Amino acid sequence: MLTHEQLIKKLIKRPAVKAEVERIDREESVLLDALLKARHDAGLTQAEVAERMGTQAPAVVRLERSLATGKHSPSIATVRKYVKACGKNLVLQVA
Secondary structure, eight states, X not given: OOOHHHHHHHHTTSHHHHHHHHHHHHHHHHHHHHHHHHHHHTTOOHHHXXXXXXXXXXXXXXXXXXXXXXXXXXXXXXXXXXXXXXXXXXXXXOO
């Protein structure tokens, strides 16, 4: 039986799987960059964003880290709260 890590190493060798993982990584990287820019432009710390969102600072840390690592994708509602806390509006576009 394969371990989780062994399975991932095996699957990532498939071109279609590798391409999908790379696509997701790019999209989440763009989202993370936009969120961090919004927070920095607003001059807010993670704790200040959390307070405005009605949550605790560790939740914002986890949100930003999850996008950086690609281990979790936040919901649109969560992203909307984060963006609003930074004084911005979320605009989704399908291309």
